[in-house]
Amino acid sequence: MTRGPNQESILLLCKCITVNDLGRSRTKMCYRQDHQILRGPLHWTANKKCERYTGSNVDTQRRTLQELAGKNRGNPEPELTSIACNDTQAEAAADLSLRQLNAHRRRGFVFGLNRITNVQEQFDEENGSVFYLTLDVLETDCHVLSRKLWNDCQPKPSYEAVFGECKVTFQLSKPKRIAHLHNYDCVLTPGRRIGCGGCLFPQPLNDTNFVEVAKNSLGKFNSESNNIKYFLLGNITKAASQVVAGRAYHVEYTIHESSCNKSTEDPSQCEPLNCEFAHTGYCKSFAVAHWSAPGDKQVKTVSCDIFEPEV
Known part of the structure; x- marks a missing residue:
């Protein structure tokens, strides 16, 4: 929730x-x-x-x-009035409220709008309209740290789908230039998982195999990137396995800029840079362990998007 x-x-x-x-x-x-x-x-x-x-x-x-x-x-x-879900102002309120809702969140993935299921409006001439909306949402492939707009992101594939319902209160007054999200309450539900050969299967985020892949892939990123600072592991947001000629590991996670330069000899002494100028990032990594050596997880690819600090 x-x-x-x-x-x-x-x-x-x-x-x-x-x-x-x-x-x-x-x-x-x-x-x-x-x-x-x-x-x-x-x-x-x-x-x-x-x-x-x-x-x-x-x-x-x-x-x-x-x-x-x-x-x-x-x-x-002022009385509450039910209005059509395809009303122009209702659609505008849904779009703007979802933008502000996503901007407020610091964990998880950007919510996209699936449909508007209920709208009530409370209007007075002095303060404009207060909308009470019920929105069906779905997770997209953009992490909230990217600060991308929901309509610039793609829904997650069916085997990773997460759906939800958000109740929001949003005020809109064009004459007063008010467009303000007062509150929201969202409940999420994972979609139905259907097994198939070669499909990705979600795994617990704290599984030690995926933590190992995250750390090793971040080490690869730190050594190969052009960044001056050393980045630390934040939160693992996705862990999925796949049967290939062995086992494939797909791991996604957040990273945080540290107080150390990447040339540091002892990364264990590095602390997260705790200021408004610290950079964050989001990484996607892929590793494979062959059947003959299940403990040898070779990181094949890692890519990280680094986000500018909000100042």
Whole structure:
């Protein structure tokens, strides 16, 4: 399960001088969350009396917003209206929310949109539309560290397919130039695996055979690349085996720039470079062990994409 930045966060209804994306200027009331979780340009009055509520999912937070709004403003909350899944604005909200959702994630693969299954809209003239969408998604072949847009990536092949459902809350207001993902909640399910000769079979990510291939292939990359810095192994994201004239190992993993130059004599002393200028990367490797020597895993290929730091 993948949750957005609003998981187990604190919702507060407060008196504001200016309002945030979900505020209502008619009564100068607005909602905010714990500033450590969601930052926003809010300016509070000296008498900042707030009602506190802890929410953990999209539906609960939506109901709470409606209940608190009605109780504190005395004005009815705009009604939820079901709209067509192929509505132009609904499709735009789905696209933008999926872009922001993927940008927020730091592990796993970019989610692509399979289809929109449900849309509800809450509209008022002051703040535009708040969309509550249910999206069917699937994993693509792009890791989230690549920061590629979902429609620039290809779905994983059927034998690796992972499907999911995401519930998102997204606000869209063209006049105010607001396009903001408030929260999301995704549940993923692996697709059905059908065996076949020569197919790749997923294996546990912590299998020592694949950890060995990852380390050896990263060593090959460090020695052959033109990078000045030594890169360390991050997380193994894919491990699959294949029956050939022996056994083939397909391993994918993240890497992280270290504090050492690649010329270091003792890589075990290297630490991850912990600053905003550190580079990360994503590697794909392939190794083969012949039946006659099952323990001798020869790394045949390794390729790594290095990503510029977010600064």
